[in-house]
Amino acid sequence: MTATVPAIMESYGFLLAKAAQRLVQACEPELAAHGITARHVGMLRTIAEQGPISQKALGDLHRIDRTTMVTLTDELASAGLIHRTRAENDRRSNLLSISTYGASKLQRGWSVVQRAELQALSMLTEKEQAQLKKLLLKIMEGVPT
Numbered sequence: 001m002t003a004t005v006p007a008i009m010e011s012y013g014f015l016l017a018k019a020a021q022r023l024v025q026a027c028e029p030e031l032a033a034h035g036i037t038a039r040h041v042g043m044l045r046t047i048a049e050q051g052p053i054s055q056k057a058l059g060d061l062h063r064i065d066r067t068t069m070v071t072l073t074d075e076l077a078s079a080g081l082i083h084r085t086r087a088e089n090d091r092r093s094n095l096l097s098i099s100t101y102g103a104s105k106l107q108r109g110w111s112v113v114q115r116a117e118l119q120a121l122s123m124l125t126e127k128e129q130a131q132l133k134k135l136l137l138k139i140m141e142g143v144p145t
Contacts, residue, residue, distance in 0.1 A: 023038075024038045
């Protein structure tokens with residue numbers, strides 16, 4: 001008798017979501033020891049690169065809704081990882097910048113994420129890894145928000 005593959009394994013969305021979930025699960029325990037999450041690392045990396053950046057622009061880049069974005073920036077600010085200041089040209093808008101403490105947490109967190117990615121992608125050749133990234137970016141461009 002031959003084992004059959006469950007129909008759900010034919011779903012690209014399911015497979016993409018599960019691959020991402022496993023990658024996050026691989027790094028969350030070590031990140032938790034640093035008091036951050038994979039999502040925090042991604043946000044801190046963008047703030048470090050793009051900052052000062054508005055809360056709205058950061059949410060748009062990460063495709064995070066406004067309510068969740070407020071919660072996440074509150075977490076980062078209360079942990080001392082970012083500074084939140086009012087934009088001079090729009091007093092309703094917050095600008096986010098990374099703190100020195102946040103930069104050190106980002107450095108540690110990013111190394112954890114990179115190790116998990118390298119481990120997850122180790123069975124692919126460099127060419128396959130580059131192709132995977134190219135295809136994922138293409139998919140992200142094509143999926144409406």
